Amino acid sequence: MSKKQRVNLSRREFMKGAAASGALFLASDTATARTGADTENIELQRGKQFIADSQTHIFWRREGHVNTSERGWWFLNQLDTFYKGSYGPTANVKDLTQARFLDLVLRQSETSVAFLNVLALKGFYGGQHMLTPDEAVEVRSLMPERVIVLGSVDPCEGKVALDDLERQVKDLKITGIKLYPGDYNNRGWHADDEKIAYPLWEKCRQLGVRYIAIHKGLPFSIFNAKYCHPEDVDQALDDFPDLNLVLYHSSYPYIDELTMMTFCITRPKS
Numbered sequence: 001m002s003k004k005q006r007v008n009l010s011r012r013e014f015m016k017g018a019a020a021s022g023a024l025f026l027a028s029d030t031a032t033a034r035t036g037a038d039t040e041n042i043e044l045q046r047g048k049q050f051i052a053d054s055q056t057h058i059f060w061r062r063e064g065h066v067n068t069s070e071r072g073w074w075f076l077n078q079l080d081t082f083y084k085g086s087y088g089p090t091a092n093v094k095d096l097t098q099a100r101f102l103d104l105v106l107r108q109s110e111t112s113v114a115f116l117n118v119l120a121l122k123g124f125y126g127g128q129h130m131l132t133p134d135e136a137v138e139v140r141s142l143m144p145e146r147v148i149v150l151g152s153v154d155p156c157e158g159k160v161a162l163d164d165l166e167r168q169v170k171d172l173k174i175t176g177i178k179l180y181p182g183d184y185n186n187r188g189w190h191a192d193d194e195k196i197a198y199p200l201w202e203k204c205r206q207l208g209v210r211y212i213a214i215h216k217g218l219p220f221s222i223f224n225a226k227y228c229h230p231e232d233v234d235q236a237l238d239d240f241p242d243l244n245l246v247l248y249h250s251s252y253p254y255i256d257e258l259t260m261m262t263f264c265i266t267r268p269k270s
Helices: 003-008 018-036 037-045 068-083 097-107 133-142 159-170 198-207 228-241 255-262
Strands: 052-056 113-117 147-151 175-178 211-215 244-248
Touching: 052 097, 052 244, 068 175, 097 133, 113 133, 133 147, 147 159, 159 198, 198 228, 228 244, 228 255
Parallel strands: 052 113, 113 147, 175 211, 211 244
Antiparallel strands: none
16 A cells, blocks of 8 residues: 555545454443443343344254264264253254244344354265255245345355356345355365356356355364465455455454455455
8 A cells, every 4th residue: 555545545534444443343342341331331222223143053954964974963062062051951953943943043032133044064964055045945934024044055066056056046035145165075165266266256246146154264173274264355355346255253263364354445345
C-alpha cells in the first residue's frame, strides 16, 4: 500500500474495514467488562435480538450407523464427550433427530434462524453425507422461515461435485454451501487450487451461490492440518471478489494469520 493511499483514506472509510472493526469490538469489549455493564445489557436485550446460528448440525441418520467407519465412530464419540448433557441426561449426538433438533435449537433457545450445515464426510459414513442435502431440506420444510440449508460437495470429486452442486441449487433450493478441507483418505484441497477449487468457484458464480462457508482451523484429527490453514483463501478472494468465502471457526488457532489477511484495504471485499 502506498503512502498516498494511507493519507487519502478517511477515518470513516478506514472504519469500514474488517481490521478496524475488529479492533473497535476488542476495545469496546474491554471497556464494557471493566464496568460490569455487559451482564446488564444482556438482560435488557434478552428476547429483542435477531440471533442467527451460522453452524448447526444433525448427526442422527435415518438408516442408522451400520456403515460408519472406525474413524467415523471416533469422531462421534469425541463430539459426545464435548457436548455431554446438551441433548439430555442420557442422549448423545446421534440421538438428535430432526424433531429434537428443531425443539432444542429453535424452540428452547433464543435462536431466530439456524443455518443447517450438511456434513460432507462420505468416506466416514458409508459413502453418504452424514446429513444428506435432501434430509436437510426435509428439516427446512418443517420450519421454512427459520431454517436455512447450506448444502455441501467434495471439491476433489471434480465433475461429480459440480453436477451435485447444480442439483442442490436447482432442485433443493439451498441458500449456500459448507465445504470441508479433507476427506477419509487424508486427501484435501486448497481454495486457490486452479484445477480443483476454481472450477467450483466458477460454478458457484454461474449458479448464483454467494455464501460459501469453508471449515478452517480445528483439524479435529480427521483432516490434514495443512488444508485447514486459511492462507489458501487469500488468492482466491482476489480472483473471485464477488463471492463470499466465510471461514468458520475463525480459522482457530490461525486467528492472527486470518486477521492480517483481512487488512487489505485495496481488496474489493474482505
